Amino acid sequence: MNTWPVPAPDLPADVHPALAATAEAAARAYGGARAEFTRAQLREEVADGADGTPTMRVDAIVEAAIAEAARAAGANLLSEEAGFLDHGSAATLVIDPVDGSANAATGVPLSCFAGALVVDDQPVEALTVWFDTGRAWHARAGEPTPFRTTGRKVLKGANVCLLRPKRGTEEAWLRVADQADRVRVLCTTCLETMLVAEGAVDAFADPGSDTHRLMDLIAALVTVPAAGGVLLDLHGRPLTFDLDLTRRWSGIAAATPELADELIAVIRG
Amino acid sequence: MNTWPVPAPDLPADVHPALAATAEAAARAYGGARAEFTRAQLREEVADGADGTPTMRVDAIVEAAIAEAARAAGANLLSEEAGFLDHGSAATLVIDPVDGSANAATGVPLSCFAGALVVDDQPVEALTVWFDTGRAWHARAGEPTPFRTTGRKVLKGANVCLLRPKRGTEEAWLRVADQADRVRVLCTTCLETMLVAEGAVDAFADPGSDTHRLMDLIAALVTVPAAGGVLLDLHGRPLTFDLDLTRRWSGIAAATPELADELIAVIRG
Structure with missing residues (x-):
């Protein structure tokens, strides 16, 4: 208990x-x-x-x-x-x-x-x-929050959270871990993206497992940009409201667009 | 701030x-x-x-x-x-x-x-x-705690925490992650070993990076056994009180001796 x-x-x-x-x-x-x-x-x-x-x-x-x-x-x-x-x-x-x-x-x-x-x-x-x-x-949406992202632009030395490695994403996972200063796996995307928003970590990423549903990302989709960061999909698929719950994304939350772009490039190899 | x-x-x-x-x-x-x-x-x-x-x-x-x-x-x-x-x-x-x-x-x-x-x-x-x-x-030491470990004996399907992969431990890290149901990296050994003690996860392991000092493990050395589990070193080195702070271990905390032994075998390959 x-x-x-x-x-x-x-x-x-x-x-x-x-x-x-x-x-x-x-x-x-x-x-x-x-x-x-x-x-x-x-x-x-x-x-x-x-x-x-x-x-x-x-x-x-x-x-x-x-x-x-x-x-x-x-x-x-x-x-x-x-x-x-x-x-x-x-x-x-x-x-x-x-x-x-x-x-x-x-x-x-x-x-x-x-x-x-x-x-x-x-x-x-x-x-x-x-x-x-x-x-x-x-x-x-569109209103700045009192908490802010770190503003970090480069992956080398960054503090990141990652989705746990799943079959087929191990190599991408290790590439990110190798470049980052610290990597964490908290197994809660919604909390991890809020840590990006408040500047406790620089980024969060699903390294390609397409695990995320709309409700895993929609709070971050509003909150992370309002805190100065970005929320993207690894493959550039738009994150839009949709009643179809079979849709999946690989969410990337980052302190800046530059850091998100570098994460995406490293994950995609 | x-x-x-x-x-x-x-x-x-x-x-x-x-x-x-x-x-x-x-x-x-x-x-x-x-x-x-x-x-x-x-x-x-x-x-x-x-x-x-x-x-x-x-x-x-x-x-x-x-x-x-x-x-x-x-x-x-x-x-x-x-x-x-x-x-x-x-x-x-x-x-x-x-x-x-x-x-x-x-x-x-x-x-x-x-x-x-x-x-x-x-x-x-x-x-x-x-x-x-x-x-x-x-x-x-030697007195049962009110909280208890899960009692789990096998790695397959277990919930584990791992130290983050460091250079040279990536393969061992992935072997554990592959067998476990869920793997987490919280970057706080003392808290992760308490989650083993209270039965929130089945085990915690440093997969061979020899990161731990005495003070990283000594609270767990008392608490995890008192809760029904074990705390060991990956290579069987005794965990003893010592003023020499250059000593290092790879700590393994597990719900049972059987699970610790299996973790050690999987990490050592």
Whole structure:
């Protein structure tokens, strides 16, 4: 059993009510799930999600709480397990209920809520909340955030986070690790991209495994540029709102466009 | 600037006063340093430590606070920057003031205080405190802890943490990553070994880079066995108290002896 508490999110006052309500519901649900279930139970696969990947119990519990909060707030919801829930609104919440599900289930204290508010087809506001501390990163599209990226332009000597190496990406992974000063693998893209946004690391990259779905990247798509950085796909595919959850990207978040370009060049070899 | 708070350590009531005082002094000093200095200033190398590696400003600040607290508590101190400070006691605190210095300096929220109380030459009690949350893991040699390892015996499908790959260890690193279900690199051995102790991951390993000094492993040496696991060196070198800070090990922490043996076999190829 994981007995550490899950605090209430520490949210700025001006977060959109639907994002705030879903983040708060997610933290409550995750805290309750940790108190009720063992690590093995939280990790158990209980269904297949709308995105085609298995749904762990921890994902199912948190997403149910988010769906209820979204319905109460009158916003549509696009979520990895349930897919699209149409509540008749022009506003859609695109949410990863538990980013870093494997961490969240086993008790590695690195998992988060991440979501964006999409009006028509434009992401306008994003919120990421680190469950284990309640720390929140909030941004509006086109408005500068108080936190900033490092501004670093070169990979040599950089601090980077990487998605774990998967079959076929090992060589690209090692090429990045070899050039960087430090490489980390936290297994939570949404939290790692927020570390890029706040200037704790210089970049995050999926070295070509095409693991990311829209909800893994949409909060970063708003937040990282608002903090001075960039969010791109390794192969230049546009990151656009889409109800098709089978689409995948290899996300690259970097402090500057120059660093993103160099990362992409090194990964593509 | 890293503006997130550093809370006071959340310590059990029965921690030895000298360990408690140094952990509390470390958290206060680190919190003060984050409030006073930029990330670049915290990372700046200001001296060469007694262990032969450069000392970042963040290390120097926290160690100074620990040295003062150890002196006030009447215990000797063995620390990575200052070396051995003899205060005429039979008890010596062996402390890593800031484990995960690079994280602590740049703002990746994964760094900790880790120390053990050594009486004559035996480690008898250990304390690890994760700075960003105040979470503490406490153990006495030979006494079971309330938290337990996962009990996992096989690497295939395991959740592991690894030291980042360094020159010459890349192949061993990839062999472990390939067999494990998930691999993480948090860049803080003391915190990663506590995740083994509390059952959040199955194992942690340095795949042969001989990076660890005594103070990187001594808290785990007490805590992981007390939680049901093992702490070994990759090459079977005994982990013993020694004032010689040039000694190095490749630490392996695992939920069970069987898993440690398999990890060692896979790393050694």
